Amino acid sequence: MIHEDFDSLIKQISESSNKSSEEIQKLIQEKIKELQDLISKEGAAHIVANELGVKLFQQSASPTEFKIKEIPLGHNAVNLVGKVTNVFEIRSFKTEKREGRVASLMIGDETGKLRITIWDEKIIDKFPQIKDGDILKINNGYSKENNGFKEVHLGSKSQLLINPEGISVEIKENNFTDSITTFEKLNVETFGTVFATIVNVYEPKFYEACPQCNKKVFNNQCMIHGLVEAKQVPLISLVIDDGTQSLRATCFRDTAEQIINNEVLFENIKKNLLGKQMLFRGRKKINEMYNTEDFNIATVTEINPKEFINQYVS
Numbered sequence: 001m002i003h004e005d006f007d008s009l010i011k012q013i014s015e016s017s018n019k020s021s022e023e024i025q026k027l028i029q030e031k032i033k034e035l036q037d038l039i040s041k042e043g044a045a046h047i048v049a050n051e052l053g054v055k056l057f058q059q060s061a062s063p064t065e066f067k068i069k070e071i072p073l074g075h076n077a078v079n080l081v082g083k084v085t086n087v088f089e090i091r092s093f094k095t096e097k098r099e100g101r102v103a104s105l106m107i108g109d110e111t112g113k114l115r116i117t118i119w120d121e122k123i124i125d126k127f128p129q130i131k132d133g134d135i136l137k138i139n140n141g142y143s144k145e146n147n148g149f150k151e152v153h154l155g156s157k158s159q160l161l162i163n164p165e166g167i168s169v170e171i172k173e174n175n176f177t178d179s180i181t182t183f184e185k186l187n188v189e190t191f192g193t194v195f196a197t198i199v200n201v202y203e204p205k206f207y208e209a210c211p212q213c214n215k216k217v218f219n220n221q222c223m224i225h226g227l228v229e230a231k232q233v234p235l236i237s238l239v240i241d242d243g244t245q246s247l248r249a250t251c252f253r254d255t256a257e258q259i260i261n262n263e264v265l266f267e268n269i270k271k272n273l274l275g276k277q278m279l280f281r282g283r284k285k286i287n288e289m290y291n292t293e294d295f296n297i298a299t300v301t302e303i304n305p306k307e308f309i310n311q312y313v314s
């Protein structure tokens with residue numbers, strides 16, 4: 001009847017019910033006794049699982065687990081593990097054909113991120129327990145494309161385990177790489193992050209600014225705050241090159257301070273910065289005076305260029 005590895009059954013029941021494997025063994029023995037030994041231990045395990053509300057994993061013909069990046073589209077037996085990065089609210093829906101609930105969340109692994117959409121009511125019942133950072137093990141999901149993104153959907157044949165023992169997942173950290181682009185692709189007045197090399201450095205300038213709103217002031221008069229004690233705020237212009245374009249790029253205030261790094265002598269500032277490769281997030285602008293494209297830097301991020309290139313530039 002059922003040809004499953006007894007130990008793996010115990011493990012599954014234990015992980016899904018938060019009971020120790022000893023407790024599960026005991027329940028199975030009791031069940032066998034109760035049924036006067038007319039049942040195999042595997043059969044008893046299935047009954048115990050049912051009683052505990054545990055959905056046992058079906059033996060899959062291809063038990064291989066996919067990494068997120070490798071999940072093929074249109075596959076209807078997707079097994080994977082991932083770490084939760086976002087949990088969305090459960091939504092109700094009603095169409096002419098049916099009504100019900102749908103839940104979704106994002107998971108990640110070392111290869112990427114993926115949206116999981118859940119249609120199965122039993123799994124949705126467990127959904128409120130799930131929080132950011134939980135490890136999920138998914139069996140028998142089906143993969144499909146939605147709005148140009150790959151998703152895995154869970155239906156009545158799917159199973160979901162929350163924080164199974166002994167599984168850890170590393171997430172590919174790509175907060176800033178989501179918006180990585182090139183100067184060439186970046187539209188004017190749009191924000192983006194480029195990986196670029198500093199190829200020229202201009203002497204820092206200082207201007208007088210309101211200490212409250214950081215706006216430029218003249219004669220200690222802020223347009224918003226009236227008479228203030230102006231502070232000296234630095235700005236520094238660079239030329240940065242990302243391989244597609246070289247643009248004059250300016251850092252203001254905190255970012256300028258960060259890049260100047262308490263250095264006083266211009267020669268030293270220049271020496272420290274020339275050739276440096278960093279991530280620059282900012283906005284492309286038209287410089288009307290010179291009719292050129294400039295880049296206003298909002299933030300700079302120090303990275304290890306070699307690691308960055310290995311991970312994100314193929």
Ligand SMILES: [Zn+2]
Pocket residue numbers: 210211212213214215222223224225226
């Ligand atoms: Zn002000």
